[in-house]
Amino acid sequence: DTSVFLDKQGLFYNGTITERTNIREFITDLAPYFLCNFIVTDGKFGLIPALPFNAGTGSVVTQSVTISQLFTSGNILDDSFSLEYLRSEERRPFVAVVRYRGEKPNKFPEEKSVLVYKEGSRAASGVDKLPHEQFDLTAFCTSEEHATKVARYFLALRELVTHTIKFSTTVFGLNLKAGSFIKVITESSPYSSANNGTVDSSGNVVSVSPLEDGQYKVLYYRSDGELDVQEGTMQISGGKVAESKFHNSVFTIDAKTESKNIYVVEQLTFSEEGTVDIVASEHGGLYKVIAA
Numbered sequence: 001d002t003s004v005f006l007d008k009q010g011l012f013y014n015g016t017i018t019e020r021t022n023i024r025e026f027i028t029d030l031a032p033y034f035l036c037n038f039i040v041t042d043g044k045f046g047l048i049p050a051l052p053f054n055a056g057t058g059s060v061v062t063q064s065v066t067i068s069q070l071f072t073s074g075n076i077l078d079d080s081f082s083l084e085y086l087r088s089e090e091r092r093p094f095v096a097v098v099r100y101r102g103e104k105p106n107k108f109p110e111e112k113s114v115l116v117y118k119e120g121s122r123a124a125s126g127v128d129k130l131p132h133e134q135f136d137l138t139a140f141c142t143s144e145e146h147a148t149k150v151a152r153y154f155l156a157l158r159e160l161v162t163h164t165i166k167f168s169t170t171v172f173g174l175n176l177k178a179g180s181f182i183k184v185i186t187e188s189s190p191y192s193s194a195n196n197g198t199v200d201s202s203g204n205v206v207s208v209s210p211l212e213d214g215q216y217k218v219l220y221y222r223s224d225g226e227l228d229v230q231e232g233t234m235q236i237s238g239g240k241v242a243e244s245k246f247h248n249s250v251f252t253i254d255a256k257t258e259s260k261n262i263y264v265v266e267q268l269t270f271s272e273e274g275t276v277d278i279v280a281s282e283h284g285g286l287y288k289v290i291a292a
Contacts, residue, residue, distance in 0.1 A: 001048075001049075001053075001055040002036065002046070002047050002048055002049060004055065004056070004057070004058040005049045005053050005058040006034060006036075006058075007058060008057060008058025008059060009035065009058065009060075010143060010145050010146055010149075011034045011035065011146055011149070012140075012142075012143070012146070013030075013140045014101075014140055014141070014142045015139045015140035023045065024038075024045060027045055027047065030140075031047055031050075032050070032150075032153070032154070033135070033137060033140075033141070033150050034047070035049060035050050035051060035149065035150070035153050036048060036049055036050055037049075037050045037178065037179065037266065039177075039178035039179065040178075041177060041178065048178065048179040049179075050153075050264075052065045052066075052181070065181045065262065065283065066181060067181055067182065067183050067262070068175065068176055068180040068181055068182060069174070069175065069176055069180070069183075070182070070183050070184075070185070071167070071169065071182060071183070071184045071185070072184075072185045072186075073186070073187065075169050075170065075173075076167045076168070076169060076184075076186075077167070077168040077169060077170070077275060080166075080167045080168035080169075080277075081165065081166070081167040081186065082165065082166045082167070083163055083164075083165050084163060084164050084165075084166075085162060085163040086161070086162060086163060091158055091159070091162065092131070092158075093117070093118060093130060093155075093158070093159070094117070094130060094131045094132065094133045094155075094158065095115060095116070095117040095130050095131070095132045095133070096115070096116045096117065096133060096135065096151035096152075096154055096155055097113055097114075097115050097132050097133065097134045097135070098113060098114050098116070098134075098135045098137060098147040098148070098150055098151045099111060099112070099113045099134065099135065099136050099137060099138050099147075100112055100113070100114070100137045100138060100141040100142065100143065100144065100146070100147040101137075101138045101139075101141060101142050102142070102144075103142050109142075111138055112144070113147075114144055114147045114151060116148060116151035116152060116155065117130070117155070118155055118159065133154075135150060135151070135154065137150065156284075159284075160282075160284025161281055161282050161284050162282055162284070163281075163282055164266075164279065164280065164282070165184065165263060165279075165280055165281075165282075166277065166278070166279050166280075167184075167277075167278055168271065168275045168276065168277050168278070169275065169276055169278065170275055170276070171270075171274065171275070171276055174276060176265055176268060176278070177265070177268070178265055178266060178267065178268060179264065179265060180264070180265045181262055181263070181264055181265075181283060182262070182263050182264075182265060182278075182280060183260065183261070183262050183263075184260075184261055184262075184263055184280075185258065185259070185260050186258070186259050187256045187257070187258050187259075188256065188257055188259065189254060189255060189256050189257075190255075190257060192255070193208055194208045194209045195208075195209075195252050195253040195255055196208055196250070196251070196252045197211070197250070197251055197252075198249070198250050198251070199220075199234075199241050199246045199247055199248070199249050199250075199251065200247070200248065201247050201248050202240075202247070203240045203241045203242060203244075203246070203247055204239065204240055205236055205239050205240060205241060210239075211236050211239075212236075213236055213237050213238065214235075214236060215233050215234070215236075216233070216234050216236065216253050217231070217232075217233055217234075217253070217254045218231070218232060218233075218234045218246075218251040218252065218253055218254055219231055219251065219252050219254050220232060220234070220246060220249045220250065220251035220252075221249060221250055221251075222245075222247075222248055222249045223248045223249065223250070224248060231254065232245070232246070234246050234251065261282060261283075262282075262283045263280035263281060263282055263283055264280060264281055264283045265278060265279075265280045266279045266280055266281055267279040
């Protein structure tokens, strides 16, 4: 399947390997220059396209990707989920300068380069302020089309991929491999001072933002300190709470937000506990940029 993709996209290694080299390091370093990811499957090294593609034709698929598995709080093990955002300097726009080897029959090869940047980015940042990043493909690339696709791929990675996730799950029912697309649904309760308030001994509510009459799911703590933080549904009417269990307490409204994202699996690892650790990166629609 990967060979069909590489052939269709015109991504070829036109070079020589003159020195002994570590094969794993060699493939890992080269994979991004062929729009691929390095994987280990069943103990074997391999390459898979970093973009969704048609296995029969090798064309980049521009429709919705096929989701292999859905992950929620139901099948993500407790306290195993973590999210890591890229630093701002890792996401700043840049001008990609890709060097490649130009060849013509009966002539010596000459080094050429293509300069690629997102439309409008230079005008917004200023020609002199936008950094240039060089990518040297002269050892194996002899096609301007290949060099241009690599430049667009790295520009798309910088713009569209914002974070990676890690979590653990059980082996039961798992049907994934590196390169599979998954959907992950998570809930969070971001802190906001506007959601905080207090209830005095008479049931009067004092909050940063006035609360309208109605029911609110809250986390509250009584000032008598007899209980830990509790969950409850607080009924507010006319700025007061009738239910005495909320009196003499501080509270915050339990406002949960749901996040739904699609990720591509980068790594699957079996742990000593018999669970599977998954590392995945955000799928930000890279195919739209490369296939354009």
